[in-house]
Amino acid sequence: MLSAWLGATLSGILLGLLYGLAAIGLNLIWGVMNVINLSHGAFIAVGMFASYFMANYLHLSPFLGVFLVLATGVVLGMITYFISLHRIISAPELSTLLATYSVSLIIIGLGTFIFTTNPRAIDITMGSVSVGGTVLPMTRILTGAFSVIFTLWLYYFLYKTWSGKAIRAVSMNRDAAELMGVNTTMSLALAFGIGVALAMTAGALTATIFPFTILSGGGYELKSFVICVLGGLGSPLGALLGGLILGLI
């Protein structure tokens, strides 16, 4: 009985960390740019597919490939920013909602056309670890650990580097940041890029646990919204905590 409780709690925590990571991307973009990124779920799905193809065709372990996904995500996110958001960033929220929603429709439309909606899964077995009588798959432990690492990395980036501080300054007062010599357009693009990259990273990690289709992102997007509300806007650690709460429930 006790071991069942322990097992449920532990796997809840590990899953919660992953949910938290997914939410951080949404949280960052919302907090910095005041944009609700409705393409968040679609990018999570893109991350899942990226991880899948790297594992199947490049024979790259998803836990190494995730770094590649992160880097690609930043670039992809920045391109998306310049194509879809840059011209309307000062417009009322409805415009950015519509813009990110259309990005989502485009990704899911293309994805459905190319990959169909057949479920896929990454074939990965890494053994398991026994903790106090419950057995936890290694993949789950690793996804939890990676989520923590990426969150800490984001924290370090936002609070200790010049680019990160610039992003925070832009989120507080864009004009003042510009007057201090910050290229605020690039800062916004970078913030969006990192937000998208974290969504894709979360997707890439999720794909090692659960089967997925191009439509799977939606559910995680919804969870991310809930976590943003629970954990508060603008704080990566808050989002991770919100994720933990959701994971345990």
Added chain:
Amino acid sequence: MDQPTLRVESLETGYGEVQILWGINLEVPMGNLTSILGANGAGKTTLLRAITGILPVWKGKITFQEEDITRLSPHERAIKGLIMIPEGRMIFPEMTVLENLEMGAFNKKARANLKKNMEHALALFPRLEERLSQKAGTLSGGEQQMLAIARGLMAEPQVLIFDEPSLGLAPKLVIEVFEIIQKLKEEGITMLLVEQNVHLSLAITDYAYVLAEGKVVMEGKGEDLEESEEVKRAYLGV
């Protein structure tokens, strides 16, 4: 001496369809304190927004250190040393005082001298030193203005622009702000000052421009303008 660092020629601009500035000519000589005076709605803030690049220029030219900067974005101008301390302070409220000062030194040139400039700024504003790790949003209005000035100094400005630095401050603090500006002037920093407080500005300024309805209606040395009946009538309400 008296080489113009910043020169504005026949500047015209406005918001949307509404033209605010109608051909402004202005010079800020090196090492001088230049003031722009004028009633509310005369176009002072609009002029500063055009000079710093927040507002695009319709016609005319802005030259900074013999380089045409009319089409540069605000951050490119800031990197060249054209630094504005904006109206309403615009500090970063969720950052600590220390981080705010660091943000001032964002451009690469100022970053290299961060330590030296920080010591200088804190010597000028000892009260900030006690509050370095405090969030800037929790400072009082006067302290926030001091922080905004200190942040501007961290950027190693070639020209430092003040937009209404005494706005919303208690009289005692207004005097303090002007003492700081006087001190900076003695250090040889080139400054452009926009102020409602005509008396205090004219007392310390080298040269002043009077703006009305988007045009320069008068200009002259500080002491000369202070004597002028016309200025008094138009801007002091006497």
